[in-house]
Amino acid sequence: MQKIQLGQNGPTVNPLGIGTWAWGDKLFWAYGQDYGVDDVRQAFKAAIDAGVTFFDTAEVYGLGKSESLLGKFMQELGQPVDIATKYGPVPWRFTGSAVSDAITASLQRLQIEQITLYQVHWSFTFFMSQETLMNALADEVKRGRIASVGVSNYSAQQMREAHQLLAARGVPLAVNQVQYSLLHRNIETNGILAAARELDVTILAYSPLAQGLLTGKYSAENVNKPGGARNFDPRFSKSGLEKIAPVLNLLRQFGEKYDKTPAQVALNWLIAQGNVIPIPGAKNAQQAAQNAGALGWSLTDAEVAELAIGD
Numbered sequence: 001m002q003k004i005q006l007g008q009n010g011p012t013v014n015p016l017g018i019g020t021w022a023w024g025d026k027l028f029w030a031y032g033q034d035y036g037v038d039d040v041r042q043a044f045k046a047a048i049d050a051g052v053t054f055f056d057t058a059e060v061y062g063l064g065k066s067e068s069l070l071g072k073f074m075q076e077l078g079q080p081v082d083i084a085t086k087y088g089p090v091p092w093r094f095t096g097s098a099v100s101d102a103i104t105a106s107l108q109r110l111q112i113e114q115i116t117l118y119q120v121h122w123s124f125t126f127f128m129s130q131e132t133l134m135n136a137l138a139d140e141v142k143r144g145r146i147a148s149v150g151v152s153n154y155s156a157q158q159m160r161e162a163h164q165l166l167a168a169r170g171v172p173l174a175v176n177q178v179q180y181s182l183l184h185r186n187i188e189t190n191g192i193l194a195a196a197r198e199l200d201v202t203i204l205a206y207s208p209l210a211q212g213l214l215t216g217k218y219s220a221e222n223v224n225k226p227g228g229a230r231n232f233d234p235r236f237s238k239s240g241l242e243k244i245a246p247v248l249n250l251l252r253q254f255g256e257k258y259d260k261t262p263a264q265v266a267l268n269w270l271i272a273q274g275n276v277i278p279i280p281g282a283k284n285a286q287q288a289a290q291n292a293g294a295l296g297w298s299l300t301d302a303e304v305a306e307l308a309i310g311d
Contacts, residue, residue, distance in 0.1 A: 004277060007174030008200045010148035011116050013082045015271055016295055017054035017279040018047050018288060019206060023069050024062025029283070031062065037069065039284045044073040046285035048081070050292030056177070056204065056279045058086035058121055059102060064109055071111035083110055084117035084175075084204070086152060094127035096136035103145055119150035119177055123158045130158075131165055138169035150175030150204070156191035163199050173201050180205035180276065182247055182266055182307060183213060197275065205270050208278035209263055213244065216252060216262035250307055258297060265307075267294035272304045 003012035022029035023040045047053070057066045067085060074081060087102050106115065118140070120133065137149045151162050154176050163173040176196055178187055180203060187193045187203070196203050209215055251262035258265070263280070270278040271294065282288035299307075 004202065004275070006117060006148050006150070006202050008172040010172065010174040010202075011082065013054040013116065013277070014052050014295075015277060016052060016267065016291065017056050017084070017204070017277055018043070018052060018291065019279040019281040020055055020057045020066045020070060021061050022281050022283050023057070024065025026062070031065075035283045040069060040282075041073055041076075042285035043282040043288040044070070045077065046288040047282065047292065048077065048079055050289055051295075052288070052292050053079075053081040054084070054116075054277075054279075055081055056084040056206075058088070059106055059109075060086070060088050060121065064105075067106055067109035071109055075111055080112075082116040083112065084119060084150070084177075085110070085115055086119045086121040086177075088121045089124040089128060089133065092127075096132055096139070098128070099133065099136035100140065103140055107145065114144060115146045117148050117150050117175060118146040119152045119175060120154075120162075122153045123151070123155070130161055134162055134165035135169065138166055138171045141171050148172075148174040150177060152177035152204075152206075154178075154192075156195040159192065159195055159201065160199070163201065173199065175202045175204050177204035177206055177279075179207050180270065180278075181208045181210045181214060182251075182269060183210040183244060185308075203273075203276045205276055205278045208267055208270050208280050214248070214251065214263060214266040216248065216255075247307065254299065254303055254307070258299075260293060260297070261290060263290060264294040265299070267291065268297065268299055269304060269307050271295075272299055 002015060004015045005012050022031060025031050055070055057070055059067060070083065085106050087099060140146045141149060149166060149171060151159060154162065159176050166173050178192060180187055251265045254265045255262050267278050267280060270276050280291045282291055
């Protein structure tokens with residue numbers, strides 16, 4: 001399987017990852033109700049079997065449960081994988097040692113010695129300056145406990161600042177993880193995508209299927225609202241689904257041509273943008289295997305452009 005390098009000279013990983021926000025999260029995803037540990041264990045195994053070995057998590061997902069599950073599954077299968085996890089810059093963390101302590105805790109939950117990609121989950125610099133934070137992360141690269149540094153939900157300006165601070169320490173900024181999908185393309189117009197390309201920063205695209213809207217499961221003709229917090233999202237209403245019908249129709253059309261699902265077409269469109277790694281979630285083996293079906297084929301340039309217009 002072709003690999004993508006994270007940033008300028010970071011580790012190489014799959015061109016598609018698996019997001020594990022739902023693994024252990026009871027608030028948004030209702031973990032433990034209609035799916036549980038056996039389901040996500042099978043999702044992990046199905047991803048590995050399909051050759052997808054890049055998993056994105058965070059210390060806050062399930063309050064550490066997601067990291068712990070990943071660590072457990074790696075041990076059970078004896079299968080090392082590439083892990084991306086995240087640090088939460090909450091107000092009570094205001095010294096560099098807080099970063100070190102957080103990494104120690106993540107390493108223990110994951111049962112590994114090095115994290116492939118360690119990201120700052122969101123920008124918050126009221127108590128800890130960006131300089132202190134980036135220097136602490138650079139220290140951890142030098143220690144060998146993290147292989148590369150990323151940010152998440154950073155604006156173009158914030159990304160440039162982080163890049164400059166890390167560069168002063170000889171450490172490239174590898175990633176900015178942001179929301180990006182056919183239905184959420186703000187980064188194309190707010191400067192983030194342009195800055196990432198200029199700085200050679202890889203984009204990790206979270207919610208690449210717009211929390212299920214691009215899977216083909218939901219339509220204006222068959223309104224079937226999801227459970228959890230998504231039930232209150234107006235995009236899942238009849239009027240919301242009518243607005244996105246043109247792009248859903250194109251996804252189905254191209255899916256029929258390539259014998260792919262709408263979700264696989266939507267993910268392939270993101271990969272076609274170049275230096276973009278989608279990280280769709282997977283709560284079970286079927287979803288993990290379906291995600292992997294986005295790999296090994298390509299939309300034509302004309303189809304990529306038509307989908308962009310169809311949004």
